[in-house]
Amino acid sequence: MSLIRPAVLPDELAAGYEGRILRFNGLSSRAEALPLLLQQFFPVGTRVCDVPFVELLAHVAGMQTARFVQAHTILPLKRAFTKLHPGTEHGSPSHPKLLELVAMRALRPGAYLCRRCVDEDLGFHGIAYWRRDHQRPGVFTCSKHGLVLNHTKDSDAFLNSPAAYTGDEFTIDPDWASRVIDSDIVRRFHAICAECMVRTQSIDEVYAARAIRDRAKALDLHPGRGLRTKQLLSSFVRDQLDEAWIGSTLPELSMQPADTPWAPIDAAVLGKRCGITSVVYALILASLFESCDEAINTVLAKPSTLRRSYAPSTQPMVPEAKLRESYSDERGRHASVARALGRPYHEVRDRLLAIGLPDLSRVRPNELVQLVSAMTSAHGVDERMEVFARADRASLNVLQRALAPLMQTLKKVDRSARGRRRGPRTKPSSPPLPVSEDSPSVA
Numbered sequence: 556m557s558l559i560r561p562a563v564l565p566d567e568l569a570a571g572y573e574g575r576i577l578r579f580n581g582l583s584s585r586a587e588a589l590p591l592l593l594q595q596f597f598p599v600g601t602r603v604c605d606v607p608f609v610e611l612l613a614h615v616a617g618m619q620t621a622r623f624v625q626a627h628t629i630l631p632l633k634r635a636f637t638k639l640h641p642g643t644e645h646g647s648p649s650h651p652k653l654l655e656l657v658a659m660r661a662l663r664p665g666a667y668l669c670r671r672c673v674d675e676d677l678g679f680h681g682i683a684y685w686r687r688d689h690q691r692p693g694v695f696t697c698s699k700h701g702l703v704l705n706h707t708k709d710s711d712a713f714l715n716s717p718a719a720y721t722g723d724e725f726t727i728d729p730d731w732a733s734r735v736i737d738s739d740i741v742r743r744f745h746a747i748c749a750e751c752m753v754r755t756q757s758i759d760e761v762y763a764a765r766a767i768r769d770r771a772k773a774l775d776l777h778p779g780r781g782l783r784t785k786q787l788l789s790s791f792v793r794d795q796l797d798e799a800w801i802g803s804t805l806p807e808l809s810m811q812p813a814d815t816p817w818a819p820i821d822a823a824v825l826g827k828r829c830g831i832t833s834v835v836y837a838l839i840l841a842s843l844f845e846s847c848d849e850a851i852n853t854v855l856a857k858p859s860t861l862r863r864s865y866a867p868s869t870q871p872m873v874p875e876a877k878l879r880e881s882y883s884d885e886r887g888r889h890a891s892v893a894r895a896l897g898r899p900y901h902e903v904r905d906r907l908l909a910i911g912l913p914d915l916s917r918v919r920p921n922e923l924v925q926l927v928s929a930m931t932s933a934h935g936v937d938e939r940m941e942v943f944a945r946a947d948r949a950s951l952n953v954l955q956r957a958l959a960p961l962m963q964t965l966k967k968v969d970r971s972a973r974g975r976r977r978g979p980r981t982k983p984s985s986p987p988l989p990v991s992e993d994s995p996s997v998a
């Protein structure tokens with residue numbers, strides 16, 4: 556069967572494009588379409604689990620997967636701020652699992668459309684389609700026509716034409732919609748989300764977190780830990796928003812009692828990478844900064860207070876012998892070694908730890924000598940236990956870090972030895988391949 560390949564339309568949502576492909580080809584479900592799509596674009600034997608579905612859609616559209624993901628999915632917003640492969644191009648085929656799990660997933664339930672857009676698309680393209688821009692969190696009016704959107708809870712809506720949902724029964728209350736969009740913070744939130752949607756790469760979450768921490772500090776908000784005498788960031792955000800808008804966009808926040816900490820926002824003040832969603836980051840930035848440009852520029856500025864591990868050095872590596880020599884000269888203090896060698900602290904720390912040389916700045920070297928002596932000398936077991944029982948926690952932690960590289964190596968050795976002991980597998984790990992009837996039989 557030859558596949559009909561409709562052209563993907565401007566800002567068309569990938570899930571809606573899937574619906575059009577199915578309808579054009581008389582297919583009832585994705586399960587029915589998958590073998591056909593694989594057969595059309597991939598070599599025989601390619602399995603469904605080998606190819607992210609969004610990649611199949613990109614093939615139908617005749618586009619590179621990354622370009623298709625950036626122009627037709629919500630993924631650029633979902634992954635706008637992330638600690639998982641930051642800096643990777645959105646839709647990169649180097650992370651197929653990520654594409655499979657994230658690219659086609661919606662950011663809010665149901666489906667949204669503008670009736671005027673539907674009319675215009677029918678007139679211009681001869682067909683109506685689901686626009687990606689209307690599916691963003693917090694969007695309740697069309698940015699082009701200013702009209703309130705229609706909304707349906709039908710979970711299969713994207714498989715149908717939006718023209719099926721243009722009746723009055725699907726219309727959002729226009730008074731409510733005009734009220735909730737009429738605030739500066741919501742406008743900034745939409746501008747930040749729109750900026751994220753056109754970016755081709757995600758931003759390291761650590762930059763957003765640090766920008767938020769510094770700004771919250773400048774605004775004299777609660778620092779995230781300790782006795783609470785100042786306003787919480789979550790309260791600061793909430794005070795600027797309409798409760799109905801919060802309820803529709805961040806329902807978990809609206810269910811939270813007023814003036815109580817809400818971790819997804821208040822944890823951001825600590826300047827840590829906390830796995831906060833990109834939508835929450837966008838909202839926090841919208842509340843703290845005067846404009847979208849100021850917020851994005853601050854996040855991208857990579858302030859000097861950031862850990863420099865995120866800006867790799869271009870200088871040649873210090874030889875290991877030199878590193879060990881400096882470690883001895885500086886009495887095991889990582890920061891001093893970094894200063895003496897003129898290298899970034901994080902780089903020196905990571906390399907010293909990798910060769911079993913922990914930071915000794917908070918322990919007494921003589922106590923460590925006693926501990927190591929107890930392990931290596933001919934003392935009896937009781938004497939050794941006594942030395943360890945007397946040791947303080949800091950010294951034991953340092954010893955643990957020093958032994959970490961050895962432990963990693965021992966685990967590998969152990970795994971390798973167990974593999975050899977087990978011998979060759981007697982059972983195949985996967986079902987035997989079918990044998991052609993023409994193949995000679997084995998006696």
Ligand SMILES: [Zn+2]
Nearest residue numbers: 669672697700
């Ligand atoms: Zn419209």
